[in-house]
Amino acid sequence: MMRKIPVLEIFGPTIQGEGMVIGQKTMFVRTAGCDYSCSWCDSKFTWDGSEKESIQMMEPQEIVDKLWEMGGGRFKHVTISGGNPGLLSQLDGLVDLLHENQVKVALETQGSRWQEWFAKIDDLTISPKPPSSGMTTNFETLDFIIRSLKEKQQGDFSLKVVIFGKEDLQYAVNLHKRYTDVALFLQVGNDDLETEEQEKLVPYLLEKYERLVDLVMDHEVLNDVRVLPQLHTYLWGNKRGV
Ligand SMILES: C[S@@+](CC[C@H](N)C(=O)[O-])C[C@H]1O[C@@H](n2cnc3c(N)ncnc32)[C@H](O)[C@@H]1O
Ligand SMILES: Nc1nc2[nH]cc(C(=O)O)c2c(=O)[nH]1
Numbered sequence: 001m002m003r004k005i006p007v008l009e010i011f012g013p014t015i016q017g018e019g020m021v022i023g024q025k026t027m028f029v030r031t032a033g034c035d036y037s038c039s040w041c042d043s044k045f046t047w048d049g050s051e052k053e054s055i056q057m058m059e060p061q062e063i064v065d066k067l068w069e070m071g072g073g074r075f076k077h078v079t080i081s082g083g084n085p086g087l088l089s090q091l092d093g094l095v096d097l098l099h100e101n102q103v104k105v106a107l108e109t110q111g112s113r114w115q116e117w118f119a120k121i122d123d124l125t126i127s128p129k130p131p132s133s134g135m136t137t138n139f140e141t142l143d144f145i146i147r148s149l150k151e152k153q154q155g156d157f158s159l160k161v162v163i164f165g166k167e168d169l170q171y172a173v174n175l176h177k178r179y180t181d182v183a184l185f186l187q188v189g190n191d192d193l194e195t196e197e198q199e200k201l202v203p204y205l206l207e208k209y210e211r212l213v214d215l216v217m218d219h220e221v222l223n224d225v226r227v228l229p230q231l232h233t234y235l236w237g238n239k240r241g242v
């Protein structure tokens with residue numbers, strides 16, 4: 001019997017608000033559970049136990065049925081995020097099933113675990129965590145993942161680092177030097193995860209975006225990077241399921 005997938009949210013269609021395919025119309029499947037506990041995680045509910053009761057154990061076909069129920073004929077792209085979907089070997093079946101239905105598949109993961117099914121992902125974002133997260137990168141594992149992707153990956157992949165300050169930027173610089181030929185995206189960190197006052201959040205985050213752009217413009221190593229905001233926060237603030 002196929003192992004079921006722990007799912008916390010299925011939503012969309014919406015736009016991918018981050019990274020390598022920003023703006024892409026997509027559905028989201030958010031899995032439960034993470035091996036990290038980033039201080040600024042905007043999806044803590046996936047791993048802090050607060051929504052344990054809402055986790056649904058689903059077969060790939062049930063997830064596909066739900067996607068079609070919600071998205072109808074209005075999507076061709078599904079993003080799997082979490083939590084860390086990279087913990088779940090059983091996502092292999094979901095990726096295949098989506099491809100059989102002519103749907104492209106993206107993945108958001110932090111690069112702490114490898115799964116063979118990563119090689120089949122169309123748009124794969126690896127987002128290693130900088131010092132502000134409180135997490136430590138295992139570079140042996142990350143080297144293995146990047147090497148495996150270079151050898152096997154059928155789609156595109158990129159690195160994305162969330163930046164909260166100068167130490168994080170230095171981490172991104174070191175990452176860029178280590179993996180020079182992998183596309184690198186720098187993303188503005190959101191440290192106001194609680195506010196519902198979107199009219200205040202947007203100018204606050206825009207200001208942070210400008211500061212990050214300034215820092216990157218002045219940097220001699222960061223000459224081939226893309227600097228992005230989390231676009232969805234500009235539209236919907238800290239709202240969930242968008
Ligand atoms: C919630 S995580 C889930 C996927 C995976 N665990 C990871 O971290 O890549 C999705 C993306 O949101 C980013 N993210 C989480 N909290 C954030 C915050 N407060 N500000 C900006 N980006 C954040 C993560 O770095 C990651 O790139
Ligand atoms: N619109 C939208 N774009 C996103 N990009 C990455 C997200 C995530 O939480 O993984 C996310 C999300 O939750 N919503």
Ligand code: SF4
Nearest residue numbers: 034036037038041083
């Ligand atoms: S790795 Fe991703 S989901 Fe896990 S705690 Fe960090 S930001 Fe949150």
Ligand SMILES: [Mg+2]
Nearest residue numbers: 042043081230
């Ligand atoms: Mg998010």
